[in-house]
Structures are given as structure tokens and as C-alpha cells.
Amino acid sequence: MKLTQIFTALLFLGFTSLATGQCHSKKQVSNNHDSHNNHVVVVNNWSYHDNGDIIDIALSDKKFSTLVAAVKAAQLVEVLKGDGPFTVFAPTNSAFNRLPDGTVDNLLQPKNKKQLQAVLTYHVLSGKVTASDIIESIKRNGGGFMTKTVQGDPLYASLQNGQVILQDAQGRKSIITATDIEASNGVVHVIDTVILPKK
Template sequence: MKKLIITTCLFGGLLIFASFTHFSTENTSEYATKTTPTEKVTKEKKPTIVGVAASNENFTTLVAAVKAANLVETLKGDGPFTVFAPVNDAFAKLPDGTVDGLLKPESKKTLTAILTYHVVSGKFVAADVIKAIKDGNGSFSITTVQGNKLVASLDGDSVVLTDAKGGTSKVVLTDVEASNGVIHAIDTVVMP
């Protein structure tokens, strides 16, 4: 099975998670997060999606945005949720001033719409997404909590999300487990 190769300059902090598998078209039945017996944690002891993101330096912009939109308690809820979480560099790709503008109180409604567009109700691990893409003849339409759809497809061994505006984002890390769902890191912010 192909492993995700993460450049240390971009995703060094993400390596604190065990070795998570990359979305791949090979051996799709083997997509569980790899853990050793000493790493296994009960559901009650695992952090929530917010806790996982907050403990990783590559999600500081996302965590600031979640706080600004008052979505912390929602994403600490029972779920389960699947979050396509943009890394800091994904937010850095936005035009200058966009993030600062979105973090202002008067932009809360827009920010909430963008963030909830990255959240799906239910837990979709890598194997589920790949199977749905294959079953859908190359694409899988996902309804987000925001209400619009994302379309997942394969580009070689990578899952690519296409947003409502036609923009694309590549999934760069998969199956980061939380007590209330799963996180897949993406390299570009998707827009509703």
C-alpha cells in the first residue's frame, strides 16, 4: 500500500499522529489507522475533532477560525463528523487579507458557511470514500453540513475534492481519528 509522503517543512507537526495511510486505489480494504497496542485509546479518552486540531501546529488558522465562528462546541458534539481540515498553508493560499477579514465579527456568517462546508455528518474513512468514488463511476457527491455539495474523485492515488465554485483541493493526510469522528487534512480551502 502506498504511504503518504509528507514533506517535513509543510507537515512536520502532522507526524505526531501515528503513520496514517494515504488515500490509495490499491488494497482499499486496509485503511484503518495503524496503531500499536500501547497507542490504542478508548473513545472516552480520545480528544474530539477540536482537540485533535488544537493540539497540532498545522491547524492553528483553522482552530482560530472555528473559535471566531463560535463552532467549538458544535465540533465537540457527539457527531460523528468527517472534517476535511485545511492546513495552515491552505489558508495562506487565499488572497491577502482574506483570513483576517473572515476572522472579524462582522464576517461570522460567511466564515461559518465556509467552515461548515468542510464538515460532513457521519464518519467517512478513506476506504469509504474510495469505495464510493469507484461505485459512483469515478465521483462521489458529498452533502456538507453547510448544505452544498463537494465532489470527491481520484487523481492517480489521491482523492481530490471539487467545490461548488469549481476549485479543487487534494487530501494530503487521512483517517486522523477523534472521539467524535475523523479528520482528513486538505491542501486548499474549499468554497461553497
């Protein structure tokens, strides 16, 4: 089955209605414009071009350069430029730097493309899931809940000290540091640690 079919077929579970919470984003439109006359939008001090897709958002900030390189190496660019909608938990360069030495270089090798695809699709949910969706689902499920990623392995979300924490299939934890960066084909949330599927 093609990756595009996998993205379309997998259903996102567990996130439901909107609610208020401490994970709201602060969005404002600046007076800057690019050559295509798109507004530059600032969310939680992150700048990106309004109306761009998920890949455009990643390309708009150098803090995502490692993620962009990984998506290209995994040949997932066209998938993440597709209709979606998708929810992407986007690791920054510093998040990738937290991995053991040599991990990123190893994943970027052509022979490890399938493994890299698995890692990246583990950061994606099918459907558009906002910060308030996440918080509402956490509250409705007694403080935390589990959902399935596009890769197939589960991801657990909870609230700790007012922060949304993601726990991966290996027990590693990541904090969502910026939320609700809207793309034309979904939404991006920034995370501080790369999350990993089962080995």
C-alpha cells in the same frame, strides 16, 4: 435553527460500505503519554492525542492553528466538541495561506461570522466517513460522486493519480493528504486547500 440542530439534522449522502484503496492511513501508537495518560497516535506522520474529540485533534498540532482560530471566531467550538459523529476535512495553515491576501483576516472579523461559519461547515459532513468509504463510493459511482456538506452546498470527490481530490462549489480542487485521524466524535482528513461554498 441552531447550528447544533443543523449538524444533527443534515444527513450525509453517498458514502457506504468499506473497501480497500490507496487512501489508507498508517496508524501506530507511540510510547509517549500526555498528562492525562492518553496515548500519542501517529497517522501519516501526524501526531495527536488518542481519544480526543475533533477540536482536541486540531489543537494538538500547530499546523492547524489558523483553523482553530477560525473555529473559535465562528463560535463553532462547542458544536465540533458535540457527539457527532462528524467527518471534517481539515485545512492546514498552508492551505489557508493559499487564499488571496487578506481573505483570512477579513473572515475572522466579527461582522463576517456568518460567512466564516458557512466556509467552515462546508468542510464538514454529517456521519463518520473513512478513507475506504470515500474510495469505495468513488469506484461505485464511476470514478466520482457528489455529496452534501453540513453547510448545504455539494462537494465532489474523485480519484486522480491515486489521490482523492475534492472539488468545491466554485470549482476549486483540494487534495486529501492524510486520512483517518480518528476522534471520539468522528474522523478528520487533512486537506491542502481551503474548499469554498457558492458565493
